[in-house]
Amino acid sequence: MDEESSTKSAPGSEEENYFISLSDLMTGVVFIFVILLCAFAFDYKQAHEGAERARLALAGSTAGESSDAKDGKDAKHGEAGPKISPLAEYLRDRDRVFGETLQNFVDRLRKHGIRVEIDQRNGIVRLPEGLLFASGKADLNAAAIQALSVLAEELDPLLERANAPASKFHLEAVFIEGHTDNIAIQTTEFHDNWDLSTARANRTFRALIRARPALELYLNPASVRLLGVSGYGPNRPVDPADTLEARAKNRRIDLRFLLANPSADEIAEIERQLKKSTAP
Numbered sequence: 001m002d003e004e005s006s007t008k009s010a011p012g013s014e015e016e017n018y019f020i021s022l023s024d025l026m027t028g029v030v031f032i033f034v035i036l037l038c039a040f041a042f043d044y045k046q047a048h049e050g051a052e053r054a055r056l057a058l059a060g061s062t063a064g065e066s067s068d069a070k071d072g073k074d075a076k077h078g079e080a081g082p083k084i085s086p087l088a089e090y091l092r093d094r095d096r097v098f099g100e101t102l103q104n105f106v107d108r109l110r111k112h113g114i115r116v117e118i119d120q121r122n123g124i125v126r127l128p129e130g131l132l133f134a135s136g137k138a139d140l141n142a143a144a145i146q147a148l149s150v151l152a153e154e155l156d157p158l159l160e161r162a163n164a165p166a167s168k169f170h171l172e173a174v175f176i177e178g179h180t181d182n183i184a185i186q187t188t189e190f191h192d193n194w195d196l197s198t199a200r201a202n203r204t205f206r207a208l209i210r211a212r213p214a215l216e217l218y219l220n221p222a223s224v225r226l227l228g229v230s231g232y233g234p235n236r237p238v239d240p241a242d243t244l245e246a247r248a249k250n251r252r253i254d255l256r257f258l259l260a261n262p263s264a265d266e267i268a269e270i271e272r273q274l275k276k277s278t279a280p
Contacts, residue, residue, distance in 0.1 A: 086273035090262070097168035098123070098259060105158050112150045123258065126238075127151075127204075129251035136185055138199035140207055148204065152212035155255075159218045159226060170221050172260040175228050176205045179254065181247035182234040198231030204253050205229045221260050 099120055106118045106125060117126040129135070132144040140148070162171045178201030180193040190196040205227065209216050218226040239246035262270070 086270050090266070090270055094169045094259070098257075101158060101161065101169075102257065105154055108154050109151060112154075114147050114150060123256060125255040125257075127253040127255070129248070129253075132204065132253060133200060135251075136187070136190075136196070138190075138196060138203055140203055145207055145211075148207040149211040152208045152215060155208070156212050156214060159215065163218055163226075170260040170263065171226060172220050172222075172258040173228055173256075174226055175230050175254075175256040175258070176201045176208075177236075177254040177256055178202075178204075178229075178231040179236060179250055179252050180234050181250045182237070182242070183247065193233035194231055196231075197233045198229070200253060201229045201231050221263050 102118065102120065102123065102125065106116055109116050109125075115128065115131060117128070118124070119126065131147060132140060134141070159171070159174070161167055162169060178197035178199070180197045185193055185196055190199065208227075215227060216225065220226050234250065237246070237250040238252075239249045
């Protein structure tokens, strides 16, 4: 009985041992698969990081080239800086001297009790209507003639200075401009505001020349007469508001001083300065 039992139990033990061996084998296979998968993932990560490093290196190289190009461009601009500097310095110096001269001219007029205004930005000395004319008229009274006589006396040295070869600035023109307000006028003497503004500018010009004949002889760098006359009617108001105060401001005579462009000699001097500043 014992021997038979022992004989019958042997096949079961072998089958159990077979399944245990198969289970161990499958476990080993899965283990190997996991190892292979990890190795593949590691290789993929390394390859991806290498590609990223290469991309960043390329980008850095391109950025460096761009930076070098920009630096080179900046360097070129840096080299160009001195080329512009003498011209900029010349124009700044010219505008400064001209502004100071115009302000001194106005200050001298005010010391004589002549009420004038200055527009530095546009190079204008402004004579209000009340200084010279009665409303709607172009006739100069005695006080106006006296004021223009003083103005002519002070204008003469200014034009002489601007006409000098060694002057820091030269004038292209000095316009005596007549302006009116926007209230239409029509009389036996003046057909419209254009006529009135032009007549006022004309008579101001003639009064200045009578007081100082030399004013008519001044020439600009192109050797043409410096003084001129123009009338604008109501078309160039200094105050566009439709009020009594604004209209009073707009009725005026303007002396407009226009600066001339640099002469050939001045340009040659600027070029000389450019060559000097860029010399090694």
